[in-house]
Amino acid sequence: ETGVTQTPRHLVMGMTNKKSLKCEQHLGHNAMYWYKQSAKKPLELMFVYSLEERVENNSVPSRFSPECPNSSHLFLHLHTLQPEDSALYLCASSQDPGAGESYEQYFGPGTRLTVT
Amino acid sequence: AQSVAQPEDQVNVAEGNPLTVKCTYSVSGNPYLFWYVQYPNRGLQFLLKYITGDNLVKGSYGFEAEFNKSQTSFHLKKPSALVSDSALYFCAVRDGESNYQLIWGAGTKLIIKP
Numbered sequence: 230e231t232g233v234t235q236t237p238r239h240l241v242m243g244m245t246n247k248k249s250l251k252c253e254q255h256l257g258h259n260a261m262y263w264y265k266q267s268a269k270k271p272l273e274l275m276f277v278y279s280l281e282e283r284v285e286n287n288s289v290p291s292r293f294s295p296e297c298p299n300s301s302h303l304f305l306h307l308h309t310l311q312p313e314d315s316a317l318y319l320c321a322s323s324q325d326p327g328a329g330e331s332y333e334q335y336f337g338p339g340t341r342l343t344v345t
Numbered sequence: 346a347q348s349v350a351q352p353e354d355q356v357n358v359a360e361g362n363p364l365t366v367k368c369t370y371s372v373s374g375n376p377y378l379f380w381y382v383q384y385p386n387r388g389l390q391f392l393l394k395y396i397t398g399d400n401l402v403k404g405s406y407g408f409e410a411e412f413n414k415s416q417t418s419f420h421l422k423k424p425s426a427l428v429s430d431s432a433l434y435f436c437a438v439r440d441g442e443s444n445y446q447l448i449w450g451a452g453t454k455l456i457i458k459p
Contacts, residue, residue, distance in 0.1 A: 231391050233388070235388075258444065262445070263441075269354075269450035269451060269452070270451060271349075271423050271448075271450060271451050271452075272389075272435070272437075272447075272449040274445075274446055276448070277445045277446075279445070284445060285443065285445050285446060287446075305405035306385070319388055319389070321388075321389075326444040326445060327444060330444075331377035331394070331396060331444075333379060333391040333394055334389075334447070335391065336389040336390070337388050338386070338387055338388045339387075341413075
């Protein structure tokens with residue numbers, strides 16, 4: 230496997246279910262991101278981990294819970310979601326930006342989530 | 346307020362013609378600018394970035410972008426469009442107040458007709 234992989238690619242869940250999205254990066258990066266992509270809207274950054282520490286949390290509802298056990302893996306745990314949470318969830322990784330630097334992010338193919 | 350604008354929801358170009366996808370931005374501090382492309386059912390792919398230096402930046406698949414500081418623009422260009430360039434294109438600028446946050450445009454759908 231190369232690049233950034235995400236599983237599952239598609240997920241349908243009821244509002245009372247608990248599920249998890251998985252992301253793995255094979256690029257040797259040390260920062261990982263979760264984004265939400267909805268149609269015709271800008272990407273929404275949800276969480277950022279750098280060196281396995283959460284560094285950004287953009288007012289995301291608590292029904293979304295991230296986990297970063299090591300620099301190569303990132304999870305998004307989902308519970309009691311709402312229909313408006315249906316979207317494409319993208320994972321990305323990069324070198325840690327640091328002050329005065331900016332590295333491009335590399336994205337996985339995404340998980341298409343449908344909440345019924 | 347910091348923002349990125351992609352004024353065109355869709356751009357139609359005939360194959361072989363030059364293409365331009367527009368992006369303007371507003372950000373505090375020095376702008377770090379990016380272009381990404383998204384093909385159907387795929388994640389975003391990095392095309393190119395401007396950090397500093399030459400205003401004309403060359404990227405993947407024959408794309409280039411011109412940074413214009415006075416117009417706060419970073420338009421994506423290609424001299425000769427291919428049908429396979431049809432995709433969704435996103436412009437982004439690094440948030441001047443965060444090392445990690447990118448401010449994204451809403452995307453422009455590029456359609457190249459044979």
